[in-house]
Amino acid sequence: MALVSSINGIGIADPRPHSLQSERNHSLFSFNSLRFMRSERNARKRCSYLVVRAAITNSEIDFTDQDWKKHFEEDFEKRFNLPHLRDVFDIEPSPTTFSLKSRGPQIVDGANALGERKNGYVNEDDRALLKASFYVQEMGVISEVIRFSSPTSAGAECIDPDCSWVEQWVHRAGPRKQIYFEPGKVKAGIVTCGGLCPGLNDVIRQIVFTLELYGVNKIVGIPFGYRGFFDQGLSEIPLSRQVVQNINLAGGSLLGVSRGGASVSDIVDSIQARGIDMLFILGGNGTHAGANAIHNECHKRKMKVSIVCVPKTIDNDILLMDKTFGFDTAVEEAQRAINSAYIEAHSAYHGVGLVKLMGRSSGFITMHASLSSGQIDVCLIPEVPFNLEGPYGVLRHLEHLIQTKGSAVVCVAEGAGQDLLEKSNAKDASGNVIFGDIGVHIQQQIKRHFKEVGVPADVKYIDPTYMIRACRANASDAILCTVLGQNAVHGAFAGYSGISVGICNTHYVYLPIPEVITSPRCVDPNSRMWHRCLTSTGQPDFL
């Protein structure tokens, strides 16, 4: 696939078959060219590697204006400006109580240079560059900004036809020297929503530790997601360093999770009644949408409450972020299923191993698990359409693999190939569409196909669904959770509300919630990573 355009630096891949891409040049910046040829198949996709919501779209940019870049950068700065309690209240900050120099919750009196260095305060004006990339060299991980020389360079992110350099800066996360809450008076709440994710307990634990370090002693957990705000039978869970000390050793969430049932007005009533000043909300896209609505309602009611999100999703489907916590662990856990599928397939006569992994709209888990295992012959993700039948279909390719290698292993994401299944209108409690089971479907089709062509095939299907998320965070996720949890608290004390904490290009940042939930983040079929996956599996296009 080739790149046709981009908005705000996010590349837009041409999803059409190669044969159709030659006609694209004349319409390099036309959004019509974004239409998938297989529009029906892709109509359901609202996710994208395609577009980050644009205040200015390319079609609105007058590239003949000498100052277009300046305007673009100013607009970007405005969009990524963080909502602050100062926007509503006439409040003065006070010196922070967060100090690593003196471990007690005393007020720091005008920190000296040494103390400041030790505490590592971040200036409100510090920014991290959103548009950058990194690669690994012998010496380790090196951060580097790519200057794309052509819109056709792999993964190119271009704004204008010359692909010129445009800077997009976002706010750096971390403790500020000035804070907007009196820690002794603060009541902080933590809530975990949506599905489970490895690392939830690690984040809860770090939020509690950091709050206590500021001097907060009223910390509560809201049980079972947003439900805990209005279900009368559920009481707050008091939290302290002692309570959360070892919770990271277990998977799940100490507080429990749930889907559905969010009435924003009821939740805000409950926040008001409980006297919560800071609310830390851990969840995915849906949870973030809820959190933003809660933030707006608090704003409307002139409540001095800071709403800070920590993105939680094994699917890794939050925009702009390098990755979300839980993703690495899920990929690692998926290795066991893939390895078992491989062993079964490899040891059987004409064995076909099939593994289905989570990934509602995004194929990151499946792509990364396939890449890391090195045992996958066919990787199927929601972002890349495929046919099972026909001369170029998956089934024909499996026949070829059986003939040439004697066995094959397929890894499919739960959201892949939904156009091949009968649609149901069923939804879960949060309103998410309940998908048909693509794993079972492919299993049946493989069996049917091989029977029809008269070739014996021994199909082994493994569905490790919940096993990849109902587990403890691995080491790299545990570190990510630690940093995100601590930064969430710093963000609240800094007076921000309606923000999410993330890692962008290896730097920790705060982002306004709407910018990260415009659509689920998806695998870009034009990305080097997907190309690497294809190189590794050796699979053809299945169309």
Ligand SMILES: Nc1ncnc2c1ncn2[C@@H]1O[C@H](COP(=O)(O)OP(=O)(O)OP(=O)(O)O)[C@@H](O)[C@H]1O
């Ligand atoms: N648009 C929305 N506005 C308000 N609340 C929402 C919205 N979408 C979802 N929610 C609420 O957010 C909570 C979590 O949503 P959801 O079940 O979709 O999980 P999620 O946060 O997307 O996490 P996961 O990655 O596990 O799907 C639910 O309680 C749901 O009711």
Ligand SMILES: O=P(O)(O)OC[C@H]1O[C@](O)(CO)[C@@H](O)[C@@H]1O
């Ligand atoms: O069965 P549950 O708890 O609704 O969760 C399943 C969903 O959770 C996720 O991991 C995250 O959204 C999806 O990939 C999956 O569809």
Ligand SMILES: [Mg+2]
């Ligand atoms: Mg969701």
